[in-house]
Every structure is written in C-alpha cells, then in structure tokens.
Amino acid sequence: MSQKVLLSSKEINIILHRLACQLLENHLDFKDTVLIGLQPRGIFVAQRLKKILQSEYGVTEVNLGLLDITFYRDDFRRGDKPLEASKTRIDFLVEDKKVVFIDDVLYTGRSIRAALTAIQSFGRPREIELLTLIDRRFSRHLPIQPDYRGRQVDAINNEKVKVMWEENDGEDVIYLINK
Numbered sequence: 001m002s003q004k005v006l007l008s009s010k011e012i013n014i015i016l017h018r019l020a021c022q023l024l025e026n027h028l029d030f031k032d033t034v035l036i037g038l039q040p041r042g043i044f045v046a047q048r049l050k051k052i053l054q055s056e057y058g059v060t061e062v063n064l065g066l067l068d069i070t071f072y073r074d075d076f077r078r079g080d081k082p083l084e085a086s087k088t089r090i091d092f093l094v095e096d097k098k099v100v101f102i103d104d105v106l107y108t109g110r111s112i113r114a115a116l117t118a119i120q121s122f123g124r125p126r127e128i129e130l131l132t133l134i135d136r137r138f139s140r141h142l143p144i145q146p147d148y149r150g151r152q153v154d155a156i157n158n159e160k161v162k163v164m165w166e167e168n169d170g171e172d173v174i175y176l177i178n179k
Contacts, residue, residue: 002178007151009172015150019131020052022148033098034063038115039086042103044165045133065090072114095123104163106132109142134161
C-alpha cells in the first residue's frame with residue numbers, strides 16, 4: 001500500500017477560503033441559506049467554512065446543521081458490521097430555504113442521494129446545492145455533480161482518498177492511497 005499527499009494543510013486552507021468566497025458570492029448575507037454538514041466527515045468542512053465566513057468575511061448569522069444519513073442509504077444493510085448512526089442536529093427550519101449540503105468527498109453519489117431523502121423530514125427546501133472538498137469524478141454511480149468543488153481528483157480502481165482533519169486525526173492533510 002502506498003500513499004501520496006494530495007493536499008497539504010496550507011492547500012486545504014486555501015481551498016476552504018476559495019469555497020467560502022464562492023458561497024458568499026452566491027448567498028451574500030445567508031439569511032435564506034442554511035449549511036448542512038453530512039455526518040460523519042462533512043461536518044469538519046462545514047464547521048471550517050462557517051468559521052471562515054464569520055471571522056474573515058463578517059457574516060453574522062450562518063445556520064449550520066448536521067445531518068446523519070446512515071439509515072437513508074441504499075446500502076446500509078449490505079455490510080457485515082453494524083453501522084453506527086451519528087447525531088442529526090438541525091435546530092432551524094429548512095422550509096423554503098436554500099440548503100447547501102457539505103461533504104468531504106463526493107464518490108459514488110449515494111450519500112448525496114440519501115441526504116436528499118433525509119432532508120425531507122425537516123421540510124421542503126427552496127433549492128439544494130452541493131459543496132464538496134474532493135470530487136472523485138470517475139467513480140459516480142448516480143448523476144450527481146457538485147455546485148462547489150474544492151479539487152477534482154481522478155482516483156481510479158483501488159485508489160482511495162483519505163481526508164484527515166486536525167480536530168479528529170491530529171493533522172490537516174489529504175492522501176491518495178493505492179491499495
């Protein structure tokens with residue numbers, strides 16, 4: 001097994017700032033927009049973006065929710081080990097809001113399909129956008145594309161993208177791993 005650094009901490013930070021600027025261009029004051037971090041790993045991207053929007057760009061109110069999609073996935077009963085659900089925390093209305101789903105890696109698109117189903121339990125959004133840090137474009141099983149993309153990666157066959165966060169893993173780095 002070999003691994004190479006795809007993005008360093010500095011590169012991740014630059015990409016997060018660019019994504020925050022793109023969100024700001026399209027949503028300005030965020031009064032009609034909510035951010036939804038997809039559990040478990042999309043929450044790190046979402047929390048970082050919220051912090052950047054507030055501290056660097058003066059956006060005062062950014063609603064951030066955390067959505068668990070475990071039991072909405074079409075493959076949740078296919079594995080050998082039991083799945084553990086994460087907490088969903090959405091303490092605001094999504095009815096008639098612009099919702100931005102945020103995840104770390106867009107792979108097959110199945111997580112996003114599950115999120116589209118799960119969010120309906122909280123109301124009917126006006127529109128839904130997708131922001132992803134890494135887009136693995138050759139791996140899609142469903143016709144789902146991000147509106148905001150940090151980096152496009154052409155990972156194929158046995159290659160895996162591993163995103164590590166300071167808060168969870170002790171460092172900010174993204175690896176491309178060849179099994």
